[in-house]
Amino acid sequence: MADIVITEFMDEEAVRGLAKDFEVLYEPDLPDRLPDLLQLVADCRGLIVRNRTQVRAALLDAAARLRVVGRLGVGLDNIDLDACAARSIPVIPATGANEPTVAEYVIAAIILLLRGSTFHCTPEVLAGGWPRMACRGRDAMGRRLGLVGFGRIAREVAGRASALNMRVAAYDPYVSAGDEAWSRGVERAELGRLLADSDVVSVHVPLTPETRHLLGADALARMKPGALLVNAARGGIVDEHALADALRSGRLGGAVLDVFESEPLPAGSHLVGVPNLVLTPHVAGYTEEANRRQGEIIATGVRRILAG
Numbered sequence: 286m287a288d289i290v291i292t293e294f295m296d297e298e299a300v301r302g303l304a305k306d307f308e309v310l311y312e313p314d315l316p317d318r319l320p321d322l323l324q325l326v327a328d329c330r331g332l333i334v335r336n337r338t339q340v341r342a343a344l345l346d347a348a349a350r351l352r353v354v355g356r357l358g359v360g361l362d363n364i365d366l367d368a369c370a371a372r373s374i375p376v377i378p379a380t381g382a383n384e385p386t387v388a389e390y391v392i393a394a395i396i397l398l399l400r401g402s403t404f405h406c407t408p409e410v411l412a413g414g415w416p417r418m419a420c421r422g423r424d425a426m427g428r429r430l431g432l433v434g435f436g437r438i439a440r441e442v443a444g445r446a447s448a449l450n451m452r453v454a455a456y457d458p459y460v461s462a463g464d465e466a467w468s469r470g471v472e473r474a475e476l477g478r479l480l481a482d483s484d485v486v487s488v489h490v491p492l493t494p495e496t497r498h499l500l501g502a503d504a505l506a507r508m509k510p511g512a513l514l515v516n517a518a519r520g521g522i523v524d525e526h527a528l529a530d531a532l533r534s535g536r537l538g539g540a541v542l543d544v545f546e547s548e549p550l551p552a553g554s555h556l557v558g559v560p561n562l563v564l565t566p567h568v569a570g571y572t573e574e575a576n577r578r579q580g581e582i583i584a585t586g587v588r589r590i591l592a593g
């Protein structure tokens with residue numbers, strides 16, 4: 286039986302490196318095969334997951350010898366941290382691997398929302414049309430960006446948005462007013478004012494009982510008419526039904542969602558036909574480089590614990 290079980294995709298070079306020293310089972314479709322997963326972890330000391338594997342009582346009970354959990358990413362909402370702590374099982378996130386990657390996604394999403402029509406006119410251009418009026422976009426420069434949460438990713442976004450000459454504010458009651466993070470031209474704001482003032486709102490908090498539906502109907506109603514929304518944090522923070530209503534009514538001007546309350550988003554979901562909505566399959570932090578960095582960080586961390 287395997288010493289390390291890897292249940293979701295991981296950089297292949299990192300997997301090969303671990304396999305030199307440990308018995309490794311790498312089956313990236315295991316979240317879809319729960320009975321197999323519960324059997325295969327019986328002897329493992331190391332478990333490596335992304336966000337689809339639920340590391341909770343059932344899995345932890347099945348893995349009696351488990352000594353470490355590696356998370357190929359940073360959100361830990363799929364892991365019962367208290368249960369791991371109770372068994373002294375460290376949980377290692379890939380901190381530092383994909384913050385710049387998510388930040389690049391957010392900047393791309395903002396520009397896509399502002400200039401979207403500009404990039405959607407290929408058929409007309411090829412057909413000999415010249416739809417310049419319909420392709421008029423909007424500048425990022427001078428627009429107000431509101432960040433909900435001001436942790437690692439939000440700070441990376443803030444730096445890039447400032448370079449575009451956007452005006453940046455953030456809401457994060459857990460970052461004290463004296464924190465030097467505010468010294469780089471980011472205004473500290475209350476949530477209500479942030480929502481009311483921002484042309485674009487981007488979400489960067491973890492999913493917790495406190496942040497579930499933080500951006501529900503009431504909060505969305507406080508946003509500027511025509512404002513734009515990006516959520517590359519976690520599904521469940523934005524109320525998808527309320528967002529769909531706000532986009533359908535034209536109250537909001539557009540949104541990009543990378544994360545959903547239920548992933549994968551079921552076919553024929555409530556988001557079908559919602560205007561000015563761009564969806565991606567939880568890939569904001571997923572590039573070749575970020576995948577490599579995550580693999581290295583987690584392989585090193587898991588190896589260190591198992592060799593110790």
Ligand SMILES: NC(=O)c1ccc[n+]([C@@H]2O[C@H](COP(=O)([O-])OP(=O)(O)OC[C@H]3O[C@@H](n4cnc5c(N)ncnc54)[C@H](O)[C@@H]3O)[C@@H](O)[C@H]2O)c1
Nearest residue numbers: 360434435436437438439457459489490491517518569570
């Ligand atoms: N889409 C993706 O591929 C992807 C990739 C990486 C991370 N993420 C998600 O991005 C989010 C942010 O990641 P990070 O690395 O910046 O985390 P982080 O821990 O560095 O920052 C999170 C910030 O949220 C703040 N916060 C917590 N609760 C809050 C609340 N109720 N109101 C306001 N602020 C609150 C914290 O104080 C902290 O500063 C996480 O949800 C993570 O899961 C998504």
